[in-house]
Amino acid sequence: MFVKELSGMHTLSEENYLKAIYRLSQDEGVKITPTAIAESLRNNPASVVDMIRKLTDKQLIAYDKKSGVSLTPQGLKSAVLIVRRHRLWEVFLLEKLGYHWDEIHDIAEELEHINDTTLADRLDKFLGFPEYDPHGDPIPKANGKMAKAYSVTLADMKTGTNCRVAAVRDTSSAFLQYLLKLDIGIGTTITLVEKISFDNSLVISINGAANTTVSQKFGENILVE
């Protein structure tokens, strides 16, 4: 299929690797190893090594044993476009089709691979050029630029301070449904009442309501501002 040879055209697998590598590259200072990629994609390091070779040949990534895997400018461009499409489709599914935020990730995971020169831009326009997706992640613009991602977590907060939920790190429906049950969404105000030093559990007040206790892991998956 000669179509696949056209610049900017990648297989489904290639796109998923680029996305995984992009995601891993967001944790600054962390080396991107074959094992890390394999864990991220829930596949085998041996498979990753094969794909690293393929993507290196295609000049989408670079691999240096010392510094690990990195995206080339071309690979970054492709990865950001996939992320752009993913996040735009999430907005569409939530705002236009009425899905809840715990249902959209997996569908967007498929929609993001649909490739057409103008589709993302048309969708962006149709949605009114949203800045953030329903999970609080910034949506890359057509030129690749985007607002800075939130990085301070609820677990990083000082006891006694207030914050606004800005984004969620984990987008699994298990986590999002838990948030729904706790009545936490983007924009919710949380007060950190106490940190339990034994296991770093967090005692919080959601929108000024009675106190609730959540785990450290929970706190690390809520991004605040």
Place this chain on the structure above:
Amino acid sequence: MFVKELSGMHTLSEENYLKAIYRLSQDEGVKITPTAIAESLRNNPASVVDMIRKLTDKQLIAYDKKSGVSLTPQGLKSAVLIVRRHRLWEVFLLEKLGYHWDEIHDIAEELEHINDTTLADRLDKFLGFPEYDPHGDPIPKANGKMAKAYSVTLADMKTGTNCRVAAVRDTSSAFLQYLLKLDIGIGTTITLVEKISFDNSLVISINGAANTTVSQKFGENILVE
């Protein structure tokens, strides 16, 4: 990937075969042979034979040397759902994203494979439950029922009669762009002025304008009422 084993889940290829068989089954009285399927999918009869075995094992089609390939009730249900999704997405692309009708087929060809229990129904609702897609093909309802497809072509008309363009058979951008140039769309009124007996060319008047001559093949790809 155990996910693929769930009922109603088919591979991309399987879905394309089901769709092709469904399309061929619309020409009533025509036997669906491996060669016909291969032509429709532009692939090799040997490949088709492999897939016929696979789909037969999965009880999605039945194959009888005398009568050819047919969809089982289960296969029909899957095929109709794919067609439903395709046509709904076409409406979306045209009406919401502003594409022209010659650009939407190929994109819908990808979107149609996205499978989620409620996606098609939500999209249907969002679009206002359209009856026909932008090419005039009826959109199957959630229950599988749909308006009858148009079947009379411009070439079938009697000389001197008027008709309204109801649908197009060929959805290739080459054909659709030609129609755009001729100023023909769904709803256009055409008068059949004369049939040239030599090669069945058609002399027509579009929306009452000056006469134009088109080929027999052209006329056979315009469905009218």
Place this chain on the structure above:
DNA sequence: AAATAAAATTAGGTTTGTCTAATTTTATTT
């Protein structure tokens, strides 16, 4: 009916992306 043409099928390959098991390289402990 025999000859020919067309269609269907089988046999054996190829590519993509995955896997397991074995091996080699690198990193971490002791």
Place this chain on the structure above:
DNA sequence: AAATAAAATTAGACAAACCTAATTTTATTT
């Protein structure tokens, strides 16, 4: 530094979906 553990890599398989070439079956002519 040697021993051990972990990570990376290679080697060899496999499934899906396709292919070509050869063969068999079916249909059409003469």
